Amino acid sequence: MNPETVDAARVVLQARRISKSFSGVQVLFSVNFELRAGEIHALMGENGAGKSTLVKILSGFEQPSSGEILLDGQPVTLPANGAAEALGIVIIHQEFNLAEHLTVAESLFLGREVTRFGVLDRKYMRAETRRVLDLLGCHVDANALIGSLSIAEKQMVEIAKAISRDARIVFMDEPTAVLSREETNFLFRQVRKLRDRGTSFVFVSHKLDEVIELTDRVTVLRDGQWVKTAATSMLDGESIAQLMVGREMSSLYPAKKEPNVDEEVVLRVDAVSTDYVKDAGFEVRKGEILGFSGMIGSGRTELMEAVAGLRPRLSGEVTIRGETVPSGDVHAANRRGLAYMTKDRKAKGLLLNSGMTANLTLQSLGRHARIGYLSPASEAAALERARRRFDIRVRDGNVVARRMSGGNQQKLLLAKVMETEPDIIIIDEPTRGIDVGTKQQIYHFISALARDGRSIIVVSSEMPEVIGLCTRVAVMREGRIVGMLEGDEISEQEIMRYAAGLKKMAAA
């Protein structure tokens, strides 16, 4: 620990020399961690560094193999399975724990409903819900169904839930992964407000800029070991990244390569409309990396799914090398060499309970089948190839996808899509929720694919990613393509101007 900051404020939760092993594999090595009253403490590290395990141990979901936990200076054994909430320790999971069919008020009081004479006191619960939501400055209706809320609103309900349980210590695991910039700003304002009232936060995130912006102190883990704890003001993004990776970050993005202007146009999208997307048109050349930027909900994914045939088009045409692709026909698009890689690897990308082989070959089983018979040898060879090519690192070759780290899952998903040998690849959020090291690798894969003569569309909410990778960037807003930036125009300010509606492309 950093000696100059010790004793500067009251420590509420402390971990001393915590170690943890899972079935013989040690994932935490004598880690120290301390959380003060009224601070926002970032926990940083690459995937597999042990952040999630440490969070689980500090919130009682796992017991340490050795070491001790001190709450208000007293050694405690945290009760398992979320019972630590009674001690004021709340964890907000990456995947929400909200039942879609309940109302906001019902969710807030789930498991500790207030009754009068044995009957639910709905009036009181609604009023209390309103009070907590107002405290957060959140305008969601207490009677609204969870299922009808946006992701950001769900996040706020989770936080409201934590507050209504008098949480003193809140763990947030990647809370902004699915939030837009505005929603993130809003969340941060509320978190700061709560901090000033004495609540402590542990903030787990891969987004360096947010960590710098929001947090008071940073603890970095690497390979299950404690590396450094320091005041955020003493660090910058580059130095945190270095601490996490343990090596100099060579340039995160590979060099861009502009395709020739006379290069063949392989994909032409013309005036495509769906329920949400209106009149979207663009072209992609061979070997080009085209970016799609915009706020969450601006219609990028809808447009791409319509192009890939996963969603019907109401009007408009998609042509691949001059051949028209019928609406809503995935196979036709696949056959012509277009593949779409979903941003939702857990719900739409991978079979979490299946192994790597079944996942890898699912989209391309025809290549391993002879008269319907799937050859195990051919599939095994494909897996070997993919593991080498995409550097998928797992200890056990039979591991099910659920047990793999986010970065490895993402690489497996990319490998799965590439098994179909597409030459137009739409990658939706290529690096959501994965660590810096893997991000860099994925950027290099994308760049290498483009240099191979494949065309790539990168849809991303992370602006640096689009700016660092793409030679042209389309900006969407409210279902329309409002801007198409090239060369020096590609900058955060310029993208923001279009995305926020301050600027519009001159009608062509």
Next chain:
Amino acid sequence: MSVNEESIQSTTHRRTWRDVDLRAVAPFAALALLLIVGAMVNPNFISLNNLANVATRSAFIAIIAVGATFVISAGDLDLSVGSMVAFVASLMILFMNSGVIADPALMLTAAVLFAVVAGSACGLANGLITTVGRIEPFIATLGTMGIYRGLTTWLSQGGAITLREPGIQELYRPAYFGSILGMPVPIAIILAVTAVAAFILYRTRYGRHVVAVGSNSDVARYSGIAVNRVRTIAFVIQGLCVAVAVLLYVPRLGSTSATTGILWELQAITAVVVGGTALKGGAGRVWGTICGAFILELVGNIMLLSNFISEYLIGAMQGAIIIIAMLVQRSLVRKS
């Protein structure tokens, strides 16, 4: 045992005891345990004769349950199979009684084809109602269960439908009572059906698609799998399996009635679940399924041969088995 395990192990890793999926082994362990218990209850139990009898009697449920394994693996459910047996069997007997073809052998061949087509058509109907009609499979097949049963009652006018042609009867009898290489025909058919089903489920594209659809239909859709086609074909396979069961059922009694096959759907589902297939889809175990069907029949047999439990409690026992099987499965979730 099952073919899919070998392929997983052949990839890279050295096989250790921890790699063995206990859920796949559990039904066979239970079967072994039952055999031991049975042998202690009554020495006649373990005789080859008795066991062959039990296996023969389990044939209908076993074969239907193999089809149910596909439907359940794809994340659906078919409640109509019991009624479907009665309906298809009635149609088949009526067809043979109609006498449109004079030659008995030719007539029988035509009747077999007729039953197979009728079974597939019933399955196809279930599949289309579920997928094209977008109705929960539970409700869709609850509906067709009533329809097939009602049609059977109407065809039989509330009584029985009996095969009248003695020439065909004579020709057809060995299909249930005969034996191949010393093995009763029904057992041979169980093995053949299961082997084909295991091959399809574990070693073909279609089988892989079934499991993918059952474990996460969104992932399947985004992987370019025609989800509805896969589900519909699973229902057709179920219909085919029902037809095969009918082909064994008709020569046994030569007659059907409105009560034929009642509650068979529940026994088939029990066999599937006892065999280790997850009811929520995504993991099919064909060999486990016939093991499950055998266990169900074996428990009844042990109760008959023992003199300390009333055989009238067989239904209660089978109900208890499904609950125990679920509890055991849950406790065996692989820890790694």
